[in-house]
Amino acid sequence: MNVGAHYLGDRRCQFTVWAPFAKDVAVQFPAQSREVALVREGEYWQAIVADVPPETLYLFRLDQAEAYPDPASQYQPKDVHGPSAVVDHNFDWQCSQWSGLPLASLIIYELHVGTFTPEGTFSAIIPRLPELADLGINAIELMPVAQFPGDRNWGYDGVYPFAVQHSYGGPTALKQLVDACHQHGIAVVMDVVYNHFGPEGNYTSQFAPYFTEKYRTPWGSAINFDEAYSEGVRNYVRQNALYWLQAYHIDALRLDAIHAIYDFGAKHILQDLAEAVAEFNQQHNRRCYLIAESDLNDGRVLRPASQGGYGVDAQWSDDFHHALHTLLTHQNQGYYRDFGTCQQFAKALEKSFVYTWDYSPFRQRRHGNDVSDRPPYEFVVCSQNHDQIGNQMLGERLSQLVSFDQLKLAAGAVLLSPYLPMLFMGEEYGEKAPFVYFVSHSDPDLLAAIRQGRAKEFAHFHAEGEPPEAAAVETFKSCHLHWAEREEGAHGTLLAFYKRLIQLRQQLPALQLGDRRDFEAFYQESDRLVGLHHWHNQQAALCLFNFGEETVTYSLEQPGSWQKCLDSNDPQWQGPGAIAAEQVSQAQTVSLLPHSLVLYEKLT
Missing domain, CATH: 3.20.20.80 (Glycosidases)
Structure with missing residues (x-):
């Protein structure tokens, strides 16, 4: 059951409300001093009402007593205690062919x-x-x-x-x-x-x-x-x-x-x-x-x-x-x-x-x-x-x-x-x-x-x-x-x-999200160093993060030669100056200043 007020066009609106215990439900239009009885449909109450243009204010009155805003109200122009308003959802979408992103x-x-x-x-x-x-x-x-x-x-x-x-x-x-x-x-x-x-x-x-x-x-x-x-x-x-x-x-x-x-x-x-x-x-x-x-x-x-x-x-x-x-x-x-x-x-x-x-x-x-x-x-x-x-x-x-x-x-x-x-x-x-x-x-x-x-x-x-x-x-x-x-x-x-x-996340093939088997993390607790190794087919990337207060070194365990593509210590990033080598190979060391990161891409 489609709850709420649904504008049908031509000043007609369908009102539906879930009220399983009510004996009588009506939709009330305060500005028009008008009230229309709804008809029971199982646990719901419903009616199509004429002469209801968009933005019409309304309330639901229960058992000929108090009237309340619609629980499925689509607009409350006068705050939470005021009447609900009918909304016309007709809209001239300029990007109607949009289907979403992966x-x-x-x-x-x-x-x-x-x-x-x-x-x-x-x-x-x-x-x-x-x-x-x-x-x-x-x-x-x-x-x-x-x-x-x-x-x-x-x-x-x-x-x-x-x-x-x-x-x-x-x-x-x-x-x-x-x-x-x-x-x-x-x-x-x-x-x-x-x-x-x-x-x-x-x-x-x-x-x-x-x-x-x-x-x-x-x-x-x-x-x-x-x-x-x-x-x-x-x-x-x-x-x-x-x-x-x-x-x-x-x-x-x-x-x-x-x-x-x-x-x-x-x-x-x-x-x-x-x-x-x-x-x-x-x-x-x-x-x-x-x-x-x-x-x-x-x-x-x-x-x-x-x-x-x-x-x-x-x-x-x-x-x-x-x-x-x-x-x-x-x-x-x-x-x-x-x-x-x-x-x-x-x-x-x-x-x-x-x-x-x-x-x-x-x-x-x-x-x-x-x-x-x-x-x-x-x-x-x-x-x-x-x-x-x-x-x-x-x-x-x-x-x-x-x-x-x-x-x-x-x-x-x-x-x-x-x-x-x-x-x-x-x-x-x-x-x-x-x-x-x-x-x-x-x-x-x-x-x-x-x-x-x-x-x-x-x-x-x-x-x-x-x-x-x-x-x-x-x-x-x-x-x-x-x-x-x-x-x-x-x-x-x-x-x-x-x-x-x-940009690097989007450009480097090794950083594209895919299989959980395509990355591994490692750490050196005493140095407060954490590393992340990504790979995809022949492509690979290596991220090193120094969370510590001291300069640390990491002896490269990953095979091959690696080219640096980002260093947070570079003056370009208001760093004190990079000390990590531009290129490194397996068994060589990478040095990182405190609170810094470096990203390497594997040379193929």
Whole structure:
């Protein structure tokens, strides 16, 4: 059943709402002082109503009592407590033949619409697309844009999964952004939240049992995917996923925190979604993907249903981030307790995860499983993302925690890895603005609860002081990028370094993502040296990373002669001067200054 308001043209609209317990449902048009009764269709209520042009405001009235916004509202022009609006999805797509990009080719750039530009809108992103394309970015990942309370929020407090945030520009502006991205060869990944709904403006429970108390998430009641009446919830989520792909031409969905999606039915909702997207791709000749954020380290997420898995296309590797972050910063609080050695980062490079049914001191149990049967392009890695920056009490980016040389080291570790790289907006030029949690809720009690929750969260990291006030406008404004600085001084050097890394990743055959058997990692713990050896047929590349405070040497074990193609110590990259030889052969040594990297290509 296709839920929500679907404009049919000629001022006619079909309204459908899931309300299995209601005795009477009507659609109410406040501006027209009109109400039309819906007809029961099993657990749903439906009617086609005339004289309903696009942008008409409406509410659903239950059992001749209170009227509420549509749970499947496609637009909330008056915020979360106001009426829903009818949307005409007819749009003149300029890039209608776009069919997507190969998964293995993606270089993802995560951004928050509200802080990426001073305007904080979809339209304001469009003029910056040429510069992202010039950098080498071919996919942008939008943090959630589903309607949330107020006009500033990370997006994970959304309560209308089908509605495009009004303060970002609404439905048409999002389509214009997607169309512009495709014209620049850039795919669009949408961050969606299927593990919980936000607290303010959440009227879904008035309609149906969307939630279950059988499980609890860190954010409250779990969404009902396996209890009585769960088929209505599953349909709602399936329809939502397909809606973004079809109505907005989105290329991939990033599924937030799937470890908080509880479903013990015989077919997990993730498998349900994967099958629906696969069918959509086949019908529309598209390449659309599901990318899971998960801290489970579980290969079942990726494996096909024939192997007992869910068939999701890719998943994040938190282990990669944590292992890299601790080598760079030496932080060891909270979940960082589980990391800190070169051996662990080498394992993350080679095996995708550090914990593959190993004992985790932080969790005080074994964690993860082996994913060596999955190709490397099914894993997304990064040195920074919204969560990990936001988990610093003051929202410090790496640029505030480590040296310029270490920023180059982090860039190389991600972009020369065998996995899908993801950058967080601004990292490519060393942005120094923080990225802390911000909201614009109207409920004082809710704001107090957020304050207490944030304090408790940072207690796990033994952080001193208090985090910035989430509801303050100043907190939000402090997170805006200083885009004008991206080509100035060291910022410009780092930007050029990122661009060169992406070029090498795309140009060197040995760095093309393919078979897991085509690379291996190694390390020298006492020297804090990690190496990565890629090969493809006769082509090969060798990456060496010195995370230590001292100059180190590596005796080349790989056969053949090697030509240097990148050295972070070069003056070109504001380094102190390269000491690694331009050419080396097996048994010769390579020297690396502290906090540096070098890349060699094998001569054929």
